[in-house]
Amino acid sequence: MADLLPYVAGQPLVDHHCHGVLRRDADVATLESMLSEGAGFPGGSAFDSQAGFMFRRLCPPVLGLPRHAELDDYAARRAELGSTEVSKRFLVAAGASALCVDTGYVPEPVTSPAELGDLAGATAHEIVRLERVAEDVVAAGVGADGFADAVRSALATRTAAAVGVKSIAAYRTGLDLGAERPADSEVATAAGRWLADAQPGTPRLADETLQRFLVWCGVDLRLPVQFHVGYGDSDVDLHRCNPLLLTPLLRAIEPTGVPVMLLHNYPYHREAGYLAQVFPHVYVDAGLATHNLGARAPALLAEALELAPFGKFVYSSDAFGLPELYYLGAALFRTALSAFLQTGLEQDLYTERTAARLTRMLCADNAKRAYRLGDQM
Numbered sequence: 001m002a003d004l005l006p007y008v009a010g011q012p013l014v015d016h017h018c019h020g021v022l023r024r025d026a027d028v029a030t031l032e033s034m035l036s037e038g039a040g041f042p043g044g045s046a047f048d049s050q051a052g053f054m055f056r057r058l059c060p061p062v063l064g065l066p067r068h069a070e071l072d073d074y075a076a077r078r079a080e081l082g083s084t085e086v087s088k089r090f091l092v093a094a095g096a097s098a099l100c101v102d103t104g105y106v107p108e109p110v111t112s113p114a115e116l117g118d119l120a121g122a123t124a125h126e127i128v129r130l131e132r133v134a135e136d137v138v139a140a141g142v143g144a145d146g147f148a149d150a151v152r153s154a155l156a157t158r159t160a161a162a163v164g165v166k167s168i169a170a171y172r173t174g175l176d177l178g179a180e181r182p183a184d185s186e187v188a189t190a191a192g193r194w195l196a197d198a199q200p201g202t203p204r205l206a207d208e209t210l211q212r213f214l215v216w217c218g219v220d221l222r223l224p225v226q227f228h229v230g231y232g233d234s235d236v237d238l239h240r241c242n243p244l245l246l247t248p249l250l251r252a253i254e255p256t257g258v259p260v261m262l263l264h265n266y267p268y269h270r271e272a273g274y275l276a277q278v279f280p281h282v283y284v285d286a287g288l289a290t291h292n293l294g295a296r297a298p299a300l301l302a303e304a305l306e307l308a309p310f311g312k313f314v315y316s317s318d319a320f321g322l323p324e325l326y327y328l329g330a331a332l333f334r335t336a337l338s339a340f341l342q343t344g345l346e347q348d349l350y351t352e353r354t355a356a357r358l359t360r361m362l363c364a365d366n367a368k369r370a371y372r373l374g375d376q377m
């Protein structure tokens with residue numbers, strides 16, 4: 001890795017979007033399946049990718065192995081150390097001071113925010129997934145007429161100690177959401193439609209009116225609203241995940257002053273940067289893509305920062321399951337930021353003092369401001 005500017009190397013990160021880590025050891029098959037959002041392919045390895053190259057270059061030394069160690073040797077070393085020690089090493093090496101943890105995606109047991117914070121030596125905060133709360137309300141037996149009130153009340157309880165909420169409308173209906181706050185009567189009609197069609201036992205919310213209702217519930221709680229934007233796994237229809245589709249809704253939310261946090265964004269990071277420039281309440285990151293693009297992460301960051309004001313860009317790893325992904329996200333972000341600022345210094349675009357200030361903003365201060373983390377850290 002290139003030498004980092006000292007203030008980039010030493011600046012603690014606020015990771016504003018991440019998930020828990022696995023409670024179990026990860027064998028080679030687990031590493032293969034969790035390295036990226038990809039589904040793999042017969043006869044191939046997920047590690048033959050930009051993310052894989054960087055994983056094998058950067059991760060083995062954290063466990064005391066040489067760079068590019070064979071995967072079998074790597075998995076054996078992991079098993080020898082045990083999952084807790086492995087998690088601790090990578091999470092500490094990531095250098096985060098605060099984590100905002102999305103607790104709504106749990107395909108298998110993962111650490112709670114408090115446990116994750118303990119492993120990382122960081123303060124952990126919860127982000128509550130809106131659709132999950134609505135689905136829990138319906139699973140508890142609430143009918144269409146009581147849906148709006150029950151969701152508002154469940155959200156007020158669930159977010160009492162949370163610092164933000166998250167919408168996965170991108171995964172369910174796409175981001176082409178209307179702007180208006182739906183009336184309770186419209187919500188009841190939509191909920192009735194949903195309940196009539198829902199599979200028993202596992203209600204899955206995918207309705208434009210209800211997604212929009214949930215977003216406005218988050219705005220009413222005055223909590224920053226995160227949106228999944230851009231790429232994810234094969235469940236997303238990527239062409240419906242362009243953040244520009246959110247423009248009418250962003251315009252409607254603007255007067256409230258509630259921050260809207262656009263997550264991931266790739267390959268729409270330039271569109272997202274535009275939205276961050278023109279809307280004062282919109283923030284953007286490049287999470288998930290940072291470690292998936294590996295050696296190309298500096299190009300991604302430079303493109304995201306073409307228009308996005310430096311006061312509106314935040315760091316996230318979007319790591320899930322493998323503690324290595326927290327470390328990879330952080331290491332590649334630091335490398336990309338350092339290279340970006342170094343180029344600016346060489347071009348005499350700003351002074352060292354300004355570069356240090358920009359580093360504090362991107363790594364931590366912008367997120368602290370948006371989530372009002374100041375009093376809690």
Ligand SMILES: [Zn+2]
Nearest residue numbers: 017018102318
């Ligand atoms: Zn995520």
